Amino acid sequence: MARVLIVAEHDGQALNASTAKCVSCARSFEPSAIDIAVLAGDGGAIATQAAALAGVTGVVRVDHPANEAALAAVAAPQVCELAADYTHVFGPSTTFGKDLMPRVAALLGVGQLSDIMSAESAWRFKRPIYAGNAIVTVEAPADRPLVATVRTASYQAAEASGNAPVREWSTDAKLPDHTRFIELRSDSGGGRPDLQTAARVVSGGRGVGSKENFDLIYRLADALDAAVGASRAAVDSGYAGNDLQVGQTGKIIAPNLYVAVGISGAIQHLTGIKDAGVIVAINTDSEAPLFEVADIGLVADLFEAVPQLIEALSG
Amino acid sequence: MTVINTILVPLKRVVDANVRVRVKPDGSGMALDGVKMSINPFDEIALEEALRIRERGEAGEIVVASIGAQACTQQLRGGLAMGADRALLVEVEQDLEPLTVARTLMALVHRENSQLVIMGKQAIDGDNNQTGQMLAALWGRPQATFTSHLSFGNGAATAMREVDVGMEVIEVDLPAVVTTDLRLNEPRYTKLPDILKAKKKPLETLTLADLDVEPEVQFRVLGVEPPAQRPRGVKVQDVAELVRALRRKELI
Numbered sequence: 001m002a003r004v005l006i007v008a009e010h011d012g013q014a015l016n017a018s019t020a021k022c023v024s025c026a027r028s029f030e031p032s033a034i035d036i037a038v039l040a041g042d043g044g045a046i047a048t049q050a051a052a053l054a055g056v057t058g059v060v061r062v063d064h065p066a067n068e069a070a071l072a073a074v075a076a077p078q079v080c081e082l083a084a085d086y087t088h089v090f091g092p093s094t095t096f097g098k099d100l101m102p103r104v105a106a107l108l109g110v111g112q113l114s115d116i117m118s119a120e121s122a123w124r125f126k127r128p129i130y131a132g133n134a135i136v137t138v139e140a141p142a143d144r145p146l147v148a149t150v151r152t153a154s155y156q157a158a159e160a161s162g163n164a165p166v167r168e169w170s171t172d173a174k175l176p177d178h179t180r181f182i183e184l185r186s187d188s189g190g191g192r193p194d195l196q197t198a199a200r201v202v203s204g205g206r207g208v209g210s211k212e213n214f215d216l217i218y219r220l221a222d223a224l225d226a227a228v229g230a231s232r233a234a235v236d237s238g239y240a241g242n243d244l245q246v247g248q249t250g251k252i253i254a255p256n257l258y259v260a261v262g263i264s265g266a267i268q269h270l271t272g273i274k275d276a277g278v279i280v281a282i283n284t285d286s287e288a289p290l291f292e293v294a295d296i297g298l299v300a301d302l303f304e305a306v307p308q309l310i311e312a313l314s315g
Numbered sequence: 316m317t318v319i320n321t322i323l324v325p326l327k328r329v330v331d332a333n334v335r336v337r338v339k340p341d342g343s344g345m346a347l348d349g350v351k352m353s354i355n356p357f358d359e360i361a362l363e364e365a366l367r368i369r370e371r372g373e374a375g376e377i378v379v380a381s382i383g384a385q386a387c388t389q390q391l392r393g394g395l396a397m398g399a400d401r402a403l404l405v406e407v408e409q410d411l412e413p414l415t416v417a418r419t420l421m422a423l424v425h426r427e428n429s430q431l432v433i434m435g436k437q438a439i440d441g442d443n444n445q446t447g448q449m450l451a452a453l454w455g456r457p458q459a460t461f462t463s464h465l466s467f468g469n470g471a472a473t474a475m476r477e478v479d480v481g482m483e484v485i486e487v488d489l490p491a492v493v494t495t496d497l498r499l500n501e502p503r504y505t506k507l508p509d510i511l512k513a514k515k516k517p518l519e520t521l522t523l524a525d526l527d528v529e530p531e532v533q534f535r536v537l538g539v540e541p542p543a544q545r546p547r548g549v550k551v552q553d554v555a556e557l558v559r560a561l562r563r564k565e566l567i
């Protein structure tokens with residue numbers, strides 16, 4: 001029977017929703033155990049949140065000063081030790097999981113599967129390749145641990161209705177000190193909803209034209225109580241921070257509503273929004289590829305349409 | 316000042332980022348006949364960074380390496396034209412999984428006595444985003460993934476990493492593996508004289524056996540299918556109609 005270990009993502013205080021999505025992925029193939037490993041400086045509160053996720057059978061709390069910052073080189077040997085009791089070791093396909101899980105796999109001497117979007121069984125999965133232009137079905141052998149990342153946009157977060165036991169564990173391994181955390185710089189979007197979990201997202205592209213004009217995107221987002229996103233061109237041009245980029249190399253998101261303003265719809269952008277509920281596009285170019293995937297398209301100048309829309313929403 | 320003797324830069328030959336690839340009708344793979352092939356964009360950024368490090372006097376030699384079919388010499392020559400000193404082709408017919416690629420790169424690191432590997436965070440064909448992390452694990456060395464700024468001092472590198480919540484700064488001792496994000500730099504264009512000069516630079520061909528690497532296949536591909544298509548939407552005439560449509564869908 002499959003036994004799944006999920007490596008928790010957190011910010012030192014609270015569990016990231018990506019962990020609850022990994023739980024949903026694991027539940028979909030009905031393993032006999034789903035345990036969550038919480039590596040932290042002091043993981044008490046996080047472990048409690050993890051233990052509450054429906055379907056979770058246990059939480060392993062690994063407190064260590066070296067786990068204060070999430071460094072893959074430090075976490076990987078610990079996860080490898082824990083992995084001995086499991087058939088599957090999962091992490092989210094966020095920058096946290098993408099950094100860590102391949103290192104875990106290589107230390108275990110096995111390959112890794114990236115971006116699971118659905119499970120057909122405990123050993124058979126679908127994942128996107130070529131920026132989502134194709135979906136491949138792969139089978140992993142059951143004779144070695146399967147290390148994988150879960151495409152978070154493909155799963156709903158498991159609800160918090162359980163109460164699994166928490167145990168403490170510590171490592172005997174010597175943890176490397178060749179990698180040191182210096183600082184984290186984030187401008188956390190001025191109290192707006194988080195891009196990765198928001199129900200609504202408003203994104204701006206190169207068409208917005210300047211950092212000053214990008215204020216229009218923020219105002220529309222506020223009128224919709226939405227998170228803000230951006231295309232690569234908008235980020236590269238300095239209109240928005242890198243943490244707002246949506247797409248193949250940015251964030252893959254699945255809001256109920258996605259409003260794309262002044263974004264052409266390059267394949268690398270579209271791959272980030274395939275799972276959105278309703279896509280709205282506002283663009284002057286009626287041939288923009290974004291209109292091919294948009295549920296509602298408006299061919300219009302954003303500098304006229306967006307203020308009108310803000311007005312209509314606030315009225 | 317930190318001076319790195321040899322920087323290894325792996326270059327993967329991939330379908331050009333501007334090509335819209337499609338699944339073959341029989342689901343056996345991608346229709347790739349005759350499509351334009353390029354250096355993986357993240358690897359081009361990796362090479363540009365290595366060149367800049369050398370131009371600052373912080374590195375000696377830059378070796379580019381490709382693992383794949385004979386045709387990869389095109390991308391290696393492209394790398395030499397950009398400014399790399401030497402090229403290595405590890406010739407192999409089949410596609411390799413990231414773990415085997417990482418093992419091959421590990422062997423090259425030892426062979427070339429390289430102290431720094433700069434590589435792409437992700438190959439845009441398989442979208443795996445694994446190889447650099449695996450190489451760092453096999454090597455027992457640090458990894459600075461998704462890097463958008465890199466500097467050196469006192470035998471260590473300082474990397475700014477693009478992470479989901481913003482920018483993370485870490486310091487890693489050398490030797491190390493760095494993987495690149497899009498905003499690390501903008502790769503230079505090569506000029507015709509450079510292309511001609513590149514033809515005279517050394518390009519050595521090796522096999523996996525030369526490097527003592529056994530290719531290992533763990534994941535069996537059962538089929539490839541096109542992604543689900545979104546149903547075609549509607550165009551609205553003005554903002555008022557847009558607002559009505561959103562209300563109908565109970566989104567506002």
Ligand SMILES: Cc1cc2nc3c(=O)[nH]c(=O)nc-3n(C[C@H](O)[C@H](O)[C@H](O)COP(=O)(O)OP(=O)(O)OC[C@H]3O[C@@H](n4cnc5c(N)ncnc54)[C@H](O)[C@@H]3O)c2cc1C
Pocket residue numbers: 204205206207208230231232233234245246247248249250251261262263264265266267268269282283284285288300301302303332356357439
């Ligand atoms: C390896 C790789 C990875 C990439 N990863 C990503 C990624 O993760 N995310 C991403 O977004 N891109 C990514 N890209 C870049 C992608 O290919 C496109 O270049 C980018 O998405 C274009 O951004 P854009 O639509 O804002 O700009 P453009 O393509 O320049 O589009 C601007 C649009 O604005 C419209 N417009 C202009 N003025 C107005 C106006 N007044 N009112 C309304 N509309 C207007 C124009 O008609 C146009 O359609 C990647 C590329 C590569 C090679």
Ligand SMILES: Nc1ncnc2c1ncn2[C@@H]1O[C@H](COP(=O)(O)O)[C@@H](O)[C@H]1O
Pocket residue numbers: 325326327328355357358380381382383413416434435436437438439441442443444445446447
């Ligand atoms: N066959 C290959 N030849 C050379 N470099 C490769 C090869 N495969 C992967 N790489 C390197 O590993 C990086 C990450 O690839 P991947 O893990 O497959 O997404 C790429 O950007 C390249 O730098």
